[in-house]
Amino acid sequence: MIHQFIEKVAGDSIDDVAAHCDVPCAIYDPAPLLISALTVVRMIDIMEELESHKPDSNIAYQNTMARCVAQKEEHAEDVKHEVRVIWGDYLKAPQFEKFPNAHELVHNIMLTGSKCKQGVSRDDALKLVELCNEFAELFWATKGVETKRAVCPYKPSLETVYPVL
């Protein structure tokens, strides 16, 4: 009511102050989301390895398992966050025209990221890495930057997209 009154009598003379979420800094890079997707696979690998060995200590086993679950959850969420930022803030009409599959690809990453949080399927995690690779290729293509695929030099040693700069 007070707000409406002020808006009516003085709205035009009130200065705006920005409380924007993004500066914008214009720094966008798919590298963090790829590392997070690889981490999801790695966490599942560590969990499977842990499960295959008889634990010496139940408490130690539960501690490590809990830490892996927490990290898997966090990194799968990081993938979703990073993809959302690039999709929502960087990609715009010209890129969507040129890459009409962008929306579907991002949506698939969202769905697969959630699956990776819910379960421990390595296949789901591998799918997440592959979708993120495709997203990285799309991102660099919008900038006219060539990419290559190489096996990341650390576990889980999976094929990963890198820009050729």
Add this chain to the structure above:
Amino acid sequence: MIRLFRVSGRSMLPTLEDGDFFLALAVRNPLSLKPGTVVRLIHPHFGPMVKRLSGYDQHHHILLSSDGQTGADSADLGTIPAQAITHRMLFRIPRRR
């Protein structure tokens, strides 16, 4: 001395919503403000904005934070002299009840 401002954006949620007004008092000595105060400042590059003052460094630069989870903070906004602060928020006039 006292001015009304309109919030544009969501980085100060839940304290301030997009479209809210807030009444603010002019600040004469920014270094006297307590951390936690919601301030209006003129950023050297990004212009007028509303942020929460989180502190000062040894060079009398201000440290800022957003209340919203994805808002910019000092790491994004760079070093800003304390004199950039022009007003401190007194109270909010919400757009929605």
